[in-house]
Amino acid sequence: MAQYRRAGAAVAVIRLHNAPVNALSSAVVQALAQGVKKADLDPSVKAVVICGANGKFSAGADIRTFSSLQPRDRPALAETVSLIERSQKPVVAAIEGVALGGGLEVALGCHYRIAHAQARVGFPEVLLGILPAAEGTQRLPRLIGIPAALDLITTGRHVLAAEALKLGIIDEIVKENTVERAIELASKVSGQPLGPRKISLKPVPDLPDMEAILSEALVKVKRKARGRLSPEMCIQAIKAAVQLPFAEGVEKERELFRFLLGSGQAKAQQYAFFAERAVEKWTMPSGTSWKTASAQPIRKAAVIGLGTMGRGIVTSLVKAKMLVVALEQDQKQLDIGREAVTSLLQWEASKMQQSGQSQDICDPARLQFTLDFGALRDVDLVIEAVFEDMALKKEIFRKLSTICKPEAFLCTNTSALDIDEIAAVTSHPHQVIGTHFFSPAHVMKLLEVIRGHHTSPTTIATAMSLAKTLNKVGVLVGNCFGFVGNRMMAPYVEQAIFLLEEGCKPEEVDQAVEGFGFHMGPFRMLDLAGLDVGWRSRKGQGLTGPKLAPGTPARQRESRRYSPLPDFLCEQGRYGQKAGKGWYLYEKPGGRTANPDPWLYNFLSEYRETHGIKARFVDQEEILERCLYALINEGFQILADRIASAPEDIDVIYIYGYGWPTHRGGPMFHASTVGLPHVLSRLQKYSEAHPDIPKLQPSPFLKKLVALGSPPLREWVSHVRQPSSKL
C-alpha cells in the first residue's frame, strides 16, 4: 500500500503502491500517514521523499470507494496532507506519470515538488461531479494565484510538467531518475527552514480586480455548465480561499464537497468515468471478447474521400503519428482536401504548442495525397469516408479487395448503412468493419465500431485499438440501420417534429432539451447537420420522393404516423445553417445564430390548417419526456436485440457522440435514476394518446425489467433473452 525504505543515511522514501494507478484508498492513505509519522519520529531521518510505484505518483482518491463514503468530520486524506505539511523534516514529492486529484493534493502538502518531463498534474475532480476535497482548493490558489487556479480546478484539465513549472506548481523538471533527483534535493534542503515552503501559510496573491475575476469566472462556468453543479461549487471554494483564513476555507471546501457528493450528479459523472473504461472491454454475443482477441499493429493507413469527415479522420491519424495516404477522385477535390487538412494540422500544432507539447505532427513526409488507388497497395488499414451511397461504397470496396494486401483491414465510415452488404463484395468479409466517426472527426471522442456478421475478432480488436490510438473512445456495436446512436436518435427527432405539428415552436422544443443539459436541442442540431442528409435517407427508404407510392396519405406510412414537415422544408431549399434557413433563420448562409423565423410560424399554421390539426399548448415536461423517453425506449430495444452489449455502451455513445449531459450519466443511466416504472408509465400514457406512433409503445424488454422489480442497471443484460442455439 505504501512502502517505506531508507535511501542513504538520512532520507526516507515512501512509495505509494496500489496498481494500476496508485489510487488513494483508505489503506494507502493510512500507510502514507504511518510512513510520514515514522520518518518524523526517527531522528536519523533528515528528509522524506514521496513517490509512486509503476512510474505513477497517484491518480487521486479511489473513486470506487466514494459510494460507500461515510460523512465524517475530516477526510483522512486531507488529514494526511496536512500531516505531511506539518512535518519537521522537508518532504519532496517525486512526480512521475500522473499526480491527479488527491495525488496532487498530497504533492501540494509536500514542501518541494520535482516532476518528470512527461508527468501530468491536475485536478480532474470537477469532471467527476465533485471538487478537490483534501484542501486542494485552498492550497492551489495560494501557490499559483487565482486566475490559474480557477482555470485548472474548473476545467479539470491535466497540465504537462513544462506548464506546471511555468505556473509554479512544481519546482523542477527532470528528464530521468526523478526519485534519485528528489533524494538529492531532499538531502540538500534538510535543515533549511520549512515555513516559506508550507503553502497553507502563504497568502493568496492579491489582485486589484479580484471580485471581478471571480464573478466573471462564475458567469463563464454557469454559461458552459448547462446545469452541472461542480464547476460553480469549485469557484465557491476558491472564493473561500480568497476571503477566509486557511482553516475556514478548508471547512467551506468540505461542506461543498459533501453537498456535491450527495447531489446525484457526482454519481452520474463517476458512473460515466467507469462506463468509458468498461466499453473498452468489449464482448461479442458469441462470447468472444477483448480478452482473447489481439489487435494487429497499424503503421500505415489510408483514407478515401476528403470531405469534412475524411479531412478530420486524416488529421486524427496524422496526429497519432501514423503514415497516411489520403485519396480523392479528382485533382480539384484533392487540392481542396489537402489545403483543408494542412490548415487543420497547423491549428492542432498551434494548440499543442500552447500547452507545451511537442508539435512535430505536421511532418509532410508522413502524409501522402494521391488520386491513385495503387498507392493503397501496402497500407495496413483503409478508412473509406465517401458520402452515404451504398452503390458507391460497394464499388470502392470491390476495388480495395483487389488492390490492398490480403491482410489489410477495410473500414467503412457510415452512420447507418449495412456493413454486411458492403463486406459481401470483398474477398475478405471478415476484415471489413464499420467505423462511424462523428463530425468533426479530429475533435469528437466517439468512434462507433460496427461488427458485421463475418467480422473477425482480430478485426474488432484492431479497430478498437485504433480508437485508443486516436485518443477516442471506441464502442463496439452490432449491425442494424443507424447502429446504436442514430437508431436511438430517430425516434427522438420524430417526437420533436410531431410536437411541432401538435402546436410547439422549434425553440420551445430546443429550450426544453437544452434545459435538461444537451448542447443543442433537436432543431438546432438538425440545422447544423443539414436537413438534406435525412431527406436523402428518407427518399432512399421510399418514405418520400419518387419512390413513394402514389396516393400515400401525407401524414401516414404503413399505418404509422409520419410527418412530411422536414421534406417540405427541403423542397423549399431550407437545408439548415448552410442555406441560412431551416428550422430557424440565420444571418447568412453558413451563419451560426439561430433566430426564430416568422415564416416558419406561418408555414406551421397553414400546415396544421391543411391537415385539420388543432394546435394545443404542450408543456416542457411533455416535450422532454416524449423526446427522451422515445430515445430511451429504443435503447431498451437495442439491448434486447443485442446490438449494444450493455447499457454503458449506449450511455458512452450518447455522452461522447450526441452531447448527452455527463451529469445525467447517459440515457440508460438516466432511466435507472428516474426509475423504470416511471419511464414505463409515461410511455404507456403517451402511446395511448398517440397509438399511431409505434416508437412510443414501451419496449417489451423495459416491461420485462419492470415486471422483474426493476433490477439495477448492471444486471439488465443478464435478463436479455439468449439467442436460440439453433440460430
Ligand SMILES: CC(C)(COP(=O)(O)OP(=O)(O)OC[C@H]1O[C@@H](n2cnc3c(N)ncnc32)[C@H](O)[C@@H]1OP(=O)(O)O)[C@@H](O)C(=O)NCCC(=O)NCCSC(=O)C[C@@H](O)CCCCCCCCCCCCC(=O)O
Ligand atoms: C490516471 C489516468 C490518467 C490513467 O489513464 P489510463 O488510460 O492509463 O488508464 P485507465 O484510465 O484505463 O485507468 C486504469 C485503471 O485504473 C482505474 N482508475 C483510474 N483512476 C482511478 C481512481 N482515481 N480511482 C479508482 N480507480 C481508478 C480505472 O478505472 C482503470 O480500471 P480498470 O478496472 O478499468 O482497469 C486515468 O485513469 C484517470 O484520469 N483517472 C482518474 C483521475 C481522477 O479523476 N482523479 C481524481 C480522483 S477524485 C479525488 O482525488 C478527490 C480528492 O480531491 C480527495 C477527496 C477527499 C475525500 C476523499 C474520500 C474518498 C475516500 C478515499 C479513502 C481515503 C480516506 C478518507 O480520506 O476519508
